[in-house]
Amino acid sequence: IVMTQSPLYLPVTPGEPASISCRSSHSLLHTNENNYLDWYLQKPGQSPQLLISLGSNRASGVPDRFSGSGSGTDFTLKISRVEAEDVGVYYCMQALHTPLAFGPGTKVEIK
Amino acid sequence: QVQLQESGPGLVKPSETLSLTCNVSGASMTSSYWSWIRKPPGKGLEWIGYLFHTGRTDYNPSLRSRLTMSVDTSKNQVSLKLNSVTAADTAVYYCARYRDYAESYFGMDVWGQGTTVTVSS
Numbered sequence: 002i003v004m005t006q007s008p009l010y011l012p013v014t015p016g017e018p019a020s021i022s023c024r025s026s027h028s029l030l031h032t033n034e035n036n037y038l039d040w041y042l043q044k045p046g047q048s049p050q051l052l053i054s055l056g057s058n059r060a061s062g063v064p065d066r067f068s069g070s071g072s073g074t075d076f077t078l079k080i081s082r083v084e085a086e087d088v089g090v091y092y093c094m095q096a097l098h099t100p101l102a103f104g105p106g107t108k109v110e111i112k
Numbered sequence: 113q114v115q116l117q118e119s120g121p122g123l124v125k126p127s128e129t130l131s132l133t134c135n136v137s138g139a140s141m142t143s144s145y146w147s148w149i150r151k152p153p154g155k156g157l158e159w160i161g162y163l164f165h166t167g168r169t170d171y172n173p174s175l176r177s178r179l180t181m182s183v184d185t186s187k188n189q190v191s192l193k194l195n196s197v198t199a200a201d202t203a204v205y206y207c208a209r210y211r212d213y214a215e216s217y218f219g220m221d222v223w224g225q226g227t228t229v230t231v232s233s
Contacts, residue, residue: 048224048226
């Protein structure tokens with residue numbers, strides 16, 4: 002399964018919304034009706050951290066300004082109001098089949 | 113609090129074997145998969161593989177022929193060995209807890225801080 006993301010670079014303004022798209026070459030919808038798509042954020046100098054699992058489930062401690070949506074092959078991560086601490090590289094990852102596969106990453110920077 | 117700590121040699125010569133360990137604290141080794149991921153310089157994340165405490169493994173086909181993962185539950189440790197390394201194996205290597213159960217899924221919810229490996233003579 003091949004994952005693509007757009008855009009690959011996203012300059013953002015604090016307080017404004019932001020959106021990242023992720024597309025899979027195959028449907029990520031399991032027979033249990035869950036979409037096996039995660040979102041991870043790697044902040045500068047840090048390890049990646051889980052933001053969203055199963056397409057839309059926020060991980061523990063993740064602010065509610067982050068939301069995930071989509072189904073099948075098309076997914077979106079939205080930040081309702083960007084904060085300075087949200088800069089970094091965002092990766093989607095499919096977990097329906099091994100080999101697990103990450104998207105190329107979207108670099109988010111403050112304008 | 114679950115914590116993962118990777119350790120390794122830092123520098124490995126081409127054609128030799130890379131050996132890394134991940135020490136797990138604050139979590140049962142038998143409750144999750146344990147995954148390895150790497151990030152080459154200037155590139156994105158690459159899944160290497162994962163293993164379960166039973167010894168069941170699943171490897172990235174691109175690395176399978178060179179890769180061995182193992183778990184030592186008595187030491188709360190998972191290990192990775194990658195043989196015949198080349199410069200293309202230079203990366204930051206991370207271990208992560210991967211929670212994928214029959215009835216629920218939580219993703220890679222805890223990551224180590226990563227260990228840098230450089231392959232060079």
